[in-house]
Amino acid sequence: MSESNTVVAVSGLRKEFVVYKKTGRLKREKTVVAAVDGVDLRIERGEMLGYIGPNGAGKSTTLKMLTGILTPSAGEVRVCGLEPVPRRIALTRRIGVVFGQRSVLWWDLPLRESFDLLRHVFRVPADEHAARLRRCREMLDLDEFADTPVRQLSLGQRMRGELTAALLHGPEILFLDEPTIGLDVVSKQAVRSFLAETARRGDTTIVLTTHDLADIERLCKRLVVIDHGHVVHDGTLDALHHRYGSRRQVVVDLEDPWSGDLDLGGAVGEIDGEDPRRVTFSLTNGASTAGELVARLATTVGLRDVSIVEPDIEDVIARLYATAR
Amino acid sequence: MGAALARAGFRRYSTYRQATLAGLSTNIVFGMLRMYVLVAAGAAAGGVMAGYTVPQLGTYIWVGQGLLATILMWGWTELSDRVRSGDVVADLLRPVNPVWTYLATDLGRAGHAALIRLLVPVLFGALFFPFYWPREPLSYPLFGVSLVLAVLLCFACRYLVNLTAFWLLDIRGVVSLWMAAAGVLSGLYFPLAFLPGWLAAILQYGTPFPSLMQFPTDVAVERGGLAGQLERIGVQVAWTAVMYAVVFYVQRRAMRKLVIQGG
Numbered sequence: 001m002s003e004s005n006t007v008v009a010v011s012g013l014r015k016e017f018v019v020y021k022k023t024g025r026l027k028r029e030k031t032v033v034a035a036v037d038g039v040d041l042r043i044e045r046g047e048m049l050g051y052i053g054p055n056g057a058g059k060s061t062t063l064k065m066l067t068g069i070l071t072p073s074a075g076e077v078r079v080c081g082l083e084p085v086p087r088r089i090a091l092t093r094r095i096g097v098v099f100g101q102r103s104v105l106w107w108d109l110p111l112r113e114s115f116d117l118l119r120h121v122f123r124v125p126a127d128e129h130a131a132r133l134r135r136c137r138e139m140l141d142l143d144e145f146a147d148t149p150v151r152q153l154s155l156g157q158r159m160r161g162e163l164t165a166a167l168l169h170g171p172e173i174l175f176l177d178e179p180t181i182g183l184d185v186v187s188k189q190a191v192r193s194f195l196a197e198t199a200r201r202g203d204t205t206i207v208l209t210t211h212d213l214a215d216i217e218r219l220c221k222r223l224v225v226i227d228h229g230h231v232v233h234d235g236t237l238d239a240l241h242h243r244y245g246s247r248r249q250v251v252v253d254l255e256d257p258w259s260g261d262l263d264l265g266g267a268v269g270e271i272d273g274e275d276p277r278r279v280t281f282s283l284t285n286g287a288s289t290a291g292e293l294v295a296r297l298a299t300t301v302g303l304r305d306v307s308i309v310e311p312d313i314e315d316v317i318a319r320l321y322a323t324a325r
Numbered sequence: 326m327g328a329a330l331a332r333a334g335f336r337r338y339s340t341y342r343q344a345t346l347a348g349l350s351t352n353i354v355f356g357m358l359r360m361y362v363l364v365a366a367g368a369a370a371g372g373v374m375a376g377y378t379v380p381q382l383g384t385y386i387w388v389g390q391g392l393l394a395t396i397l398m399w400g401w402t403e404l405s406d407r408v409r410s411g412d413v414v415a416d417l418l419r420p421v422n423p424v425w426t427y428l429a430t431d432l433g434r435a436g437h438a439a440l441i442r443l444l445v446p447v448l449f450g451a452l453f454f455p456f457y458w459p460r461e462p463l464s465y466p467l468f469g470v471s472l473v474l475a476v477l478l479c480f481a482c483r484y485l486v487n488l489t490a491f492w493l494l495d496i497r498g499v500v501s502l503w504m505a506a507a508g509v510l511s512g513l514y515f516p517l518a519f520l521p522g523w524l525a526a527i528l529q530y531g532t533p534f535p536s537l538m539q540f541p542t543d544v545a546v547e548r549g550g551l552a553g554q555l556e557r558i559g560v561q562v563a564w565t566a567v568m569y570a571v572v573f574y575v576q577r578r579a580m581r582k583l584v585i586q587g588g
């Protein structure tokens with residue numbers, strides 16, 4: 001194994017929180033909550049990974065441990081080859097972090113000055129800093145509000161500033177905890193394109209948590225789903241669809257009402273709705289392709305219209321969250 | 326890095342003009358009230374109280390009023406607020422110990438305060454009240470040194486008070502304790518020389534508080550001559566070293582039990 005290509009290596013990661021519940025006038029009951037409960041994870045250089053899960057699943061807690069600001073209760077963690085908590089200061093130069101609800105910018109300074117201070121704090125050579133800042137300014141349209149104090153920025157503007165701040169020291173890996181939370185469609189698009197472009201350049205690894213599944217569809221090849229502190233899926237979005245049997249569907253409008261007795265190579269037609277001429281076929285893996293199905297239909301029954309419906313990501317995620325419970 | 330942060334700290338306060346003006350007028354009004362009380366008391370005592378002449382008391386009061394804002398003895402809870410809200414992550418995601426980043430910013434703030442909040446009350450007092458200007462030219466740089474030490478020391482004390490937020494989350498109790506102790510024991514309300522000698526000695530050597538106010542003002546009024554000035558500065562240096570050692574130690578402990586709030 002070459003250490004240089006594994007950016008994150010996690011095994012048996014746990015975090016327990018002690019919560020006190022009031023049970024009487026003076027009595028408090030102590031309970032231990034495992035927010036992260038045995039997570040194993042390996043992330044290679046250049047990957048773009050979606051780390052998702054329902055509210056309270058343990059995503060933020062995991063990211064805090066990976067970035068060195070929370071001590072794990074148990075387990076092994078290496079990020080860029082370093083143990084995050086003891087090597088926090090060294091690690092900060094090699095990672096970039098955006099916590100959607102938090103700001104790393106100086107509240108009462110304009111963005112421009114925050115960026116300049118970060119250059120000093122991280123001791124980034126002026127030319128590298130300028131080059132990175134130029135790219136962010138262009139892609140994220142920072143110039144309009146670069147002179148406004150951070151406290152007066154809108155959420156979307158601030159988030160663009162945060163992304164820039166996270167990248168100015170040239171991190172190897174970017175941890176983003178809900179970077180699109182609360183943004184409008186246009187800002188979300190801007191952030192997504194920016195991240196996609198950052199990933200395309202190749203050497204920045206990105207780990208992203210989000211509740212916006214469009215982020216995932218647009219950005220993440222690999223999906224790690226966590227629930228109650230456990231990893232319940234680790235693979236591509238396609239693998240997830242496969243696992244939950246969500247399929248592409250072919251919806252056809254026929255000349256005549258559907259009788260349902262044709263052999264269509266494993267595809268089963270269903271009429272949903274009033275119209276007996278509108279039939280929905282689910283394509284099982286291994287059975288006929290959409291092309292074959294349509295060709296067969298065209299030769300056997302009259303075909304008026306065809307549309308192909310991709311599996312719904314919300315649907316499959318909802319199913320996953322429901323079964324994991 | 327330090328210089329850039331200090332500049333930012335300076336600018337940050339220079340943008341709050343109204344707050345500066347309001348603080349300044351409060352300081353001057355309270356300075357005048359203290360002046361009337363102490364001068365009356367001084368006159369009743371025949372012109373000299375515990376070794377302070379009335380002009381020396383004037384300097385003591387006006388320098389003290391200015392120091393209060395320059396060392397920022399009260400009202401700094403930025404770090405604990407950030408611990409409570411979880412925003413402290415931003416401080417921990419930088420490749421520098423937060424003590425240094427906060428200190429650098431605070432030095433910028435103190436520079437701004439020294440120019441306005443210290444200089445103006447002193448000039449005001451010198452203009453309208455009995456005022457003792459140091460006789461020896463050396464006293465001016467010595468006062469500068471003593472002032473810087475007071476700023477450094479006060480920052481360490483405030484930072485320590487704020488660090489308790491890692492354990493307590495609500496630090497209002499600690500802050501009240503600090504405010505009361507610092508107010509009375511630093512010599513802000515009255516020169517510690519008014520106290521019985523043994524008590525004053527315990528406070529001056531055994532606690533950091535007099536190093537915050539009493540000593541810089543004593544250096545300014547040349548109490549005890551050069552030897553007295555150097556002795557006070559020596560005690561300030563010692564307490565500053567001790568307090569920073571404590572701050573770094575406590576912060577290391579805090580990091581171990583750190584729980585970042587919110588997600």
Ligand SMILES: Nc1ncnc2c1ncn2[C@@H]1O[C@H](COP(=O)(O)OP(=O)(O)OP(=O)(O)O)[C@@H](O)[C@H]1O
Pocket residue numbers: 017018019033034035053054055056057058059060061062584585586587588
């Ligand atoms: N400081 C804390 N003290 C006690 N429990 C905590 C603390 N922080 C988190 N938890 C608990 O740990 C669990 C995981 O929280 P975490 O913030 O990691 O969830 P998340 O996956 O980020 O959720 P969301 O999608 O809502 O942001 C939750 O049940 C939460 O209540």
Ligand SMILES: [Mg+2]
Pocket residue numbers: 059060061177588
């Ligand atoms: Mg979260």
